[in-house]
Amino acid sequence: MESVVGADLAGLADRVAEIRARVDTAAIGAGRAGGEVEIVGVSKTFSREAVDAAYAAGIRIFAENRVQEARDKFATPLPEDASVHLIGQLQTNKVKYTIGLFSCIESVDRLGLIEALAKEAAKREVVVPVLLQVNVAREVQKSGCDPDEAASLVDAIVASEHLRLDGLMTIAPFVADPEDARPVFRELRVMRDTFRARHAGLALDVLSMGMSGDFEVAIGEGATHVRIGRALFGSR
Numbered sequence: 001m002e003s004v005v006g007a008d009l010a011g012l013a014d015r016v017a018e019i020r021a022r023v024d025t026a027a028i029g030a031g032r033a034g035g036e037v038e039i040v041g042v043s044k045t046f047s048r049e050a051v052d053a054a055y056a057a058g059i060r061i062f063a064e065n066r067v068q069e070a071r072d073k074f075a076t077p078l079p080e081d082a083s084v085h086l087i088g089q090l091q092t093n094k095v096k097y098t099i100g101l102f103s104c105i106e107s108v109d110r111l112g113l114i115e116a117l118a119k120e121a122a123k124r125e126v127v128v129p130v131l132l133q134v135n136v137a138r139e140v141q142k143s144g145c146d147p148d149e150a151a152s153l154v155d156a157i158v159a160s161e162h163l164r165l166d167g168l169m170t171i172a173p174f175v176a177d178p179e180d181a182r183p184v185f186r187e188l189r190v191m192r193d194t195f196r197a198r199h200a201g202l203a204l205d206v207l208s209m210g211m212s213g214d215f216e217v218a219i220g221e222g223a224t225h226v227r228i229g230r231a232l233f234g235s236r
C-alpha cells in the first residue's frame with residue numbers, strides 16, 4: 001500500500017502506554033473514572049503492520065478516513081474484539097462497501113447520506129451504528145453538518161429503524177493552544193444533552209472528540225472517545 005509511511009513500530013507500545021496514562025489522568029482530573037475513555041487509533045495512511053502492533057499494545061478501535069484504504073487494510077479481518085470506525089467523508093456511492101467493514105460510521109453529516117445508509121442497511125437487514133458529525137465551529141471546508149441542521153438530522157437518523165444513533169462527533173479547529181478548542185468541545189456536549197432531553201430513551205452516550213493535540217481538553221469536556229493518530233503512529 002502506497003500509504004505505508006514510516007510508523008515507528010518499535011516505540012509504539014510505549015506510546016500507547018503513555019497516551020493511555022495521559023487519557024486516564026485527564027479523565028480522573030475531570031472527576032471521571034480512569035479507563036472510561038476509549039482511545040481510537042487513527043490508522044489512516046499507516047500500514048496493517050502498524051495496526052497489528054497497536055492491537056498488540058492494547059488498542060481495540062481503529063479509525064480510517066477512506067473506504068478503499070480500509071477495504072485493503074482490513075481484507076484480513078481484525079481479531080473479534082477489535083473494530084474499525086469510519087471518520088472521513090463518505091460518498092453515497094461507497095455506502096455499500098461500509099456495511100460489515102466499519103462498526104460505526106462517525107462521519108454522518110447530511111440527509112442524503114442518512115437516507116443512503118438507511119436504505120442499504122434495510123436491504124442487508126442490519127442496524128448500522130452511527131455518530132452525527134457536527135461542524136461546531138462552522139469552519140469552511142470542514143466536514144460535519146452545520147449546528148443549526150443537527151436537530152433535524154438527529155430526527156432523520158432516529159426515524160430509521162436501520163440506523164442507531166450512538167452520539168456525536170466533531171473535529172475542533174486546529175489551534176496553537178488546545179485550550180482555545182474547549183468551547184467547541186463544550187458546545188458538542190451541550191448539544192448532546194439537548195438531543196438527549198428531546199428524545200426519551202436516546203442515550204447518545206458517545207462523544208467522539210479530541211485528537212493528538214487536544215484530547216486532554218476534550219476529555220475535560222466529556223469526550224468518551226478520543227481519536228489519536230500522530231501521537232501513536234508518528235507523523236503522516
Ligand SMILES: *Cc1c(COP(=O)(O)O)cnc(C)c1O
Nearest residue numbers: 042065087211212227228229230
Ligand atoms: C486524522 C484524523 C484524526 C487524528 O488526527 P491526529 O492529529 O493524527 O491525532 C482524528 N479525527 C479525524 C476525523 C481525522 O481525520
